Amino acid sequence: MPNSKVDKTASRLTLIATSLGFLLIILDVTVVNVALERIKVALETDVSGLQWVVNAYTLVFASLLLTGGALADRFGAKPIFVSGFALFTAASLVCGCAASISVLVAGRVVQGVGAALCVPASLALVSASFPDAADRARAVSIWAGVGGLALAAGPVVGGVMVDRLGWPSIFFLNIPLGVIGLWITLGYAPSGSRTAGRGLDPLGQVLAIVGLAGLTFGFIESGGLGWTHPLVVAGFAVFAMAAASFLLAEARSADPMLPLSLFSTPAVGAASLVGLLTNFAYYGLMFVLSLFFQATKGYSPLVTGLAFLPMTALVTIANLAAGAFTARFGPRLPMALGQALAAFGYFALAGTDAGTSYVTIVGPLLAAGIGVAMTVPSMTVAVLTSVEKQRAGIASGVLNAARQTGGVIGVGVFGSLVAEPHGFLGGMHLALLLAGVALTIGCLVSAIGVRYRTAAAVTEC
Numbered sequence: 001m002p003n004s005k006v007d008k009t010a011s012r013l014t015l016i017a018t019s020l021g022f023l024l025i026i027l028d029v030t031v032v033n034v035a036l037e038r039i040k041v042a043l044e045t046d047v048s049g050l051q052w053v054v055n056a057y058t059l060v061f062a063s064l065l066l067t068g069g070a071l072a073d074r075f076g077a078k079p080i081f082v083s084g085f086a087l088f089t090a091a092s093l094v095c096g097c098a099a100s101i102s103v104l105v106a107g108r109v110v111q112g113v114g115a116a117l118c119v120p121a122s123l124a125l126v127s128a129s130f131p132d133a134a135d136r137a138r139a140v141s142i143w144a145g146v147g148g149l150a151l152a153a154g155p156v157v158g159g160v161m162v163d164r165l166g167w168p169s170i171f172f173l174n175i176p177l178g179v180i181g182l183w184i185t186l187g188y189a190p191s192g193s194r195t196a197g198r199g200l201d202p203l204g205q206v207l208a209i210v211g212l213a214g215l216t217f218g219f220i221e222s223g224g225l226g227w228t229h230p231l232v233v234a235g236f237a238v239f240a241m242a243a244a245s246f247l248l249a250e251a252r253s254a255d256p257m258l259p260l261s262l263f264s265t266p267a268v269g270a271a272s273l274v275g276l277l278t279n280f281a282y283y284g285l286m287f288v289l290s291l292f293f294q295a296t297k298g299y300s301p302l303v304t305g306l307a308f309l310p311m312t313a314l315v316t317i318a319n320l321a322a323g324a325f326t327a328r329f330g331p332r333l334p335m336a337l338g339q340a341l342a343a344f345g346y347f348a349l350a351g352t353d354a355g356t357s358y359v360t361i362v363g364p365l366l367a368a369g370i371g372v373a374m375t376v377p378s379m380t381v382a383v384l385t386s387v388e389k390q391r392a393g394i395a396s397g398v399l400n401a402a403r404q405t406g407g408v409i410g411v412g413v414f415g416s417l418v419a420e421p422h423g424f425l426g427g428m429h430l431a432l433l434l435a436g437v438a439l440t441i442g443c444l445v446s447a448i449g450v451r452y453r454t455a456a457a458v459t460e461c
Helices: 008-042 047-075 077-097 101-129 133-165 174-188 202-225 230-252 260-264 266-296 301-307 309-329 332-349 358-384 389-418 424-449 455-460
Strands: none
Touching: 008 047, 008 077, 008 101, 008 133, 008 174, 008 266, 008 301, 047 077, 047 101, 047 202, 047 266, 047 389, 077 101, 077 174, 101 133, 101 358, 101 389, 133 266, 133 301, 133 309, 133 358, 202 230, 202 389, 230 260, 260 266, 266 301, 266 332, 266 358, 266 389, 266 424, 301 309, 301 358, 309 332, 309 358, 332 358, 332 424, 358 389, 358 424, 389 424
16 A cells, blocks of 8 residues: 555654644744843834734734645645745744834734644644554644644743843744754655645635734724724724624635534534633733733743743643543543643632742643643644544644634733733733633533544544
């Protein structure tokens, strides 16, 4: 059989290259948080400007992920991954050289385009490189685990680099690593399967971008303008109209960017919702706690990064445990446990103030980080073991679009609450309580919406 001839070395190198790409893409979501205070001073901006630095990337990333999945299915995962990775790497140079907030935000937008092309294609390449179902499940767990590690490692890496080399260094880091990843991919990755005639659904894409842009604008500007300001209300109204039009267009389209039939499988809908809730809480936490550590506690970027180090160290172990749990029991158990543990961490952090010692903070931080690390690999396996192999690209796009949309909302909500007149700490406490409630809902969704799958069931997919 042709699949039995897949070279193991090439498969492993492909996993390294795709995981490296995923690591840099996810790292750029969180690494920037510890640089926010330095960026604020260097580029003379405010909290709203900082929110756009974070959300310009995640907004475009979330908006274009489904198109990235469709392109990978239509033209092959390898050329789309290479194109996206190259664009992301080039945009990182622009970000590092930015001398104004507008140029930095523009560079982050282009980074988001590259990231959206990369992620679905990278997962499709992993799937194509490991034809054996058990090997594929392990490879997917490694790939997803690298993303979970990047989420937690971002503050530590960013803190060290910003403190020692300045904030532009967090973007310059992507350039040599991106070149290495591209070289490996071009030399060893398979082309991936293609779906002839796969449409791109431009109407759906435009509506998705408009809707998420309206939602992001509403949340970010509500902090400075107030929730009832006409521009803020207009942003939310645009989101509501675009979202309704998007669902209608996708239901009627012969070749939609978001096949609603995917959600006929309960695990896909449940995992996507859990991904949204997870990133809502986690991205919001990283944004607001980085500001808390530096502006309220007086930590330097380096100390802020090191404050997250215990969480980062245990995330690797939690990722491995999640992969083993998923292979043995299926994705439902680690998803539910991860959400419950993370919810506990957020509720425990909700009483933090300027006088709270770091020793008191670190326990809840560990719970939040380990909870996310347990959830991410298992939710990815839940989706990929529920769809046909030829739909791996679009299924990955759906899951990651939901996750990045959650991140956009999280940064917007947390940022708007800490910018409210009642003060930073009051807004932070409310945001953390909301995040804990969201993760509690995610725990219930995981337990109810994802069916129990044994190792044999996973292997057969």
